[in-house]
Amino acid sequence: SAVISQKPSRDICQRGTSLTIQCQVDSQVTMMFWYRQQPGQSLTLIATANQGSEATYESGFVIDKFPISRPNLTFSTLTVSNMSPEDSSIYLCSVEVSSYEQYFGPGTRLTVT
Amino acid sequence: GQSLEQPSEVTAVEGAIVQINCTYQTSGFYGLSWYQQHDGGAPTFLSYNALDGLEETGRFSSFLSRSDSYGYLLLQELQMKDSASYFCAVRDAVEDDKIIFGKGTRLHILP
Numbered sequence: 001s002a003v004i005s006q007k008p009s010r011d012i013c014q015r016g017t018s019l020t021i022q023c024q025v026d027s028q029v030t031m032m033f034w035y036r037q038q039p040g041q042s043l044t045l046i047a048t049a050n051q052g053s054e055a056t057y058e059s060g061f062v063i064d065k066f067p068i069s070r071p072n073l074t075f076s077t078l079t080v081s082n083m084s085p086e087d088s089s090i091y092l093c094s095v096e097v098s099s100y101e102q103y104f105g106p107g108t109r110l111t112v113t
Numbered sequence: 114g115q116s117l118e119q120p121s122e123v124t125a126v127e128g129a130i131v132q133i134n135c136t137y138q139t140s141g142f143y144g145l146s147w148y149q150q151h152d153g154g155a156p157t158f159l160s161y162n163a164l165d166g167l168e169e170t171g172r173f174s175s176f177l178s179r180s181d182s183y184g185y186l187l188l189q190e191l192q193m194k195d196s197a198s199y200f201c202a203v204r205d206a207v208e209d210d211k212i213i214f215g216k217g218t219r220l221h222i223l224p
Contacts, residue, residue, distance in 0.1 A: 040198075040219070041216070041217070042200065042214050042215060042216045042217050043156065043200070043214045045211060045212075048211070092155060092156075099143065099204065100143065100144050100146050100161040100163070100204060100212075101146065101158045101161065102156075102158065102212060103158070104155035104156050104157070105155060106154070106155050107155055
């Protein structure tokens, strides 16, 4: 198992600004994942963050918009840059505890006005 | 490519049994997972099937038929707290091994 915390839990931001979301895990993990979830929708993978290498982004997501840091095996950040109302969503980090099971953080609810 | 299909909503009565189906199409397939997510909460892992057949965990069971690319989650003795969204997910062996989630099934439970 893994215990994951995220900061902030929610935020209201103005368009054009940036927000950095932090994800902390209570154990060392190789891969961390960042997802976006619109209310009532499925989870969309933004990127996979490996320690010591560049994050791997999914189609439709770019590093300039969603820069990710992975400084060690227990921590990662996701920045949502130059925000617009379309970025309003829930952002979740997760880790793999096995080949088929992920643990998710509690999420960051972002509202862009 | 890959896709997962599951009903968008299911309604059942407290104490009853409900089945949530999931069909999948992937380039490669390891197994089928199920997650539960309550409103405002994080998805939590429920079960995993790599082989054909039924896996039982308390009131919840999950089934897989690899030949039919089909699985389901069975919830018995429904309780109001089971009201949540349920996602099936697969790991695509070809698409960089990433986990792909279905669109989710919203389960409504009536008293």
